[in-house]
Amino acid sequence: MLEFKGKKALIVEDDDDIRGLLEIVLSQMGFAVTSAGTGAAGLECARNERPELVTLDVGLPDMNGIEVLRAMRTFNEDKIVMLTSRGRQSEIAAGIDAGATAYLLKPFKPRALREELAAILEA
Numbered sequence: 001m002l003e004f005k006g007k008k009a010l011i012v013e014d015d016d017d018i019r020g021l022l023e024i025v026l027s028q029m030g031f032a033v034t035s036a037g038t039g040a041a042g043l044e045c046a047r048n049e050r051p052e053l054v055t056l057d058v059g060l061p062d063m064n065g066i067e068v069l070r071a072m073r074t075f076n077e078d079k080i081v082m083l084t085s086r087g088r089q090s091e092i093a094a095g096i097d098a099g100a101t102a103y104l105l106k107p108f109k110p111r112a113l114r115e116e117l118a119a120i121l122e123a
Contacts, residue, residue, distance in 0.1 A: 003029070003030045004029050004030040004031050004052075004053075004121070005030035006030075006032075007030070007031050007032070007051075007052045007053070008031065008032050008033075008034065008049055008050065008051040008052055008053075009026045009029075009031035009032070009033050009034070009051050009052070009053040009054070009055070010033075010034050010035070010036065010042065010045050010046055010049060010051040010053070010054045010055070011023060011026065011033065011034070011035040011036070011054075011055050012035075012036050012037075012038075012039065012041075012042030012045075012054065012055065012056045012057060012060065012065070012068060013035070013036075013037070013055065013057045013083070014037045014038065014057060014059070014060050014061050015057075016037075018057075018106070019035050019037065021110065022035075022055055022083075023035060024110070025110050025113055025114055025117075026053070026055075026117075028114065029114055029117070029118070031053065034049050034051065037061075038060055038061055038062045038063075039060045039062050039063035039064075039065065039067065039068040040062055040063065042054075042056065042060075042068055042072075043068060043071055043072065046072050046075075046076055047075060050076070051076075051078065052078045052079065052121075053078065053079045053080075053081070053117070053121065054072065054076070054078070054079070054080040054081065055081050055083045056068060056069060056072075056080055056081065056082055056083065056100075057082075057083060057084050058082060058084040058086045058091065058095070059084065059085075059086065065082065065084065065095075066094055066095060066098050069082070069095065069098045069099055069100060070098050070099065072099075073098070073099040079101045079102075079120055079121060080099065080100055080101055081100065081101055081102045081103075081104060081117065081120060082095040082100045082102070082103040082104065083104050083105075083106065083108070084103075084104075084105065084106060085105065085106040085107075087105045101120060102116075102120050104116060
């Protein structure tokens with residue numbers, strides 16, 4: 001598996017437990033991790049930090065993750081992965097149409113998530 005030391009990752013997730021788990025997973029991959037609990041904070045972090053990888057939840061307290069994704073795509077061409085429990089086909093299509101690199105579903109197993117993210121980043 002690739003090592004991502006020196007690369008930046010941003011987690012935009014409102015659930016503290018899931019955000020904490022994602023921080024561990026991405027840190028173990030070698031990323032320098034920044035986290036945000038709202039869409040607005042995630043957009044600000046993405047502008048300031050310029051991460052190579054963003055994991056983005058759809059259900060955020062202040063705005064829809066698809067809106068955040070569209071806004072991020074105006075200045076970020078790197079990997080943005082939707083990571084959400086919303087798995088209807090229409091929701092997946094909306095995420096991909098808005099510019100998501102991939103659309104992954106919760107719940108997830110940390111090892112499987114590391115493998116999926118590594119594959120996404122290698123592509």
